[in-house]
Amino acid sequence: MARSSRKDEILQAALACFTEVGVDATTIEMIRDRSGASIGSLYHHFGNKERIIGALYLAGVGQYAQLLQEGFAKAASAEACVKLLVSVYVDWVVANPDWARFVLHSRGRVEAGEVGEQLREANRDHHARIFDVLQDYREAGAFKDIPADCFSSVVIGPAQDFARNWLAGRTRTNLADCRELFMQVAWDAVRAG
Structure with missing residues (x-):
């Protein structure tokens, strides 16, 4: 089974947050905490929350x-x-x-x-x-x-x-x-x- 990428891990963490608290209430910090990614990694892969939403x-x-x-x-x-x-x-x-x-x-x-x-x-x-x-x-x-x-x-x-x-x-x-x-x-x- 292929290992998931950091990008995929961030997207799945975002989905979990969106499911639990809603898209609007979810913050970048919540996604960071859930994914274990650094803020730098989040911004490197996506730039902002709207791009995470779009990518997901x-x-x-x-x-x-x-x-x-x-x-x-x-x-x-x-x-x-x-x-x-x-x-x-x-x-x-x-x-x-x-x-x-x-x-x-x-x-x-x-x-x-x-x-x-x-x-x-x-x-x-x-x-x-x-x-x-x-x-x-x-x-x-x-x-x-x-x-x-x-x-x-x-x-x-x-x-x-x-x-x-x-x-x-x-x-x-x-x-x-x-x-x-x-x-x-x-x-x-x-x-x-």
Whole structure:
């Protein structure tokens, strides 16, 4: 198992602080104490708290995107690809509930912050990769005629909505128990015929 970097340790310490006391109430000193890093190391890697927030956000969505790309390399059908979009999302949220909660609640702040353009670029790249993976299936008529910019929302929307409620403690059913259901709902929503 690879040893985590100082940067990763700082991000995980920040996530723990954000989870315990909230993003706004967390100070650089709290992150320093939690991570064991020096102030110099924090500023060397990030510069300020807003950049820590942005880096943590980008790392989370980047991890999901990487898992998705690895899955696409093995998926052999339109159905497998669509279901993969949902299963990877659900699995990532279940494995990382604090990080997922942070990502769901911090998007606007990150978009408006110093790494906003970096986030927009990462999102464009992510959606372009999904579009490219699905292009041959789309051309072969595997999907309903859905505008390209709506496709991901139709596929992931129900799982994402339930995940928000699950993360907030508003559901009785565990998100993991709904994985297969949401995968099938996504496929049924977009498949042709």
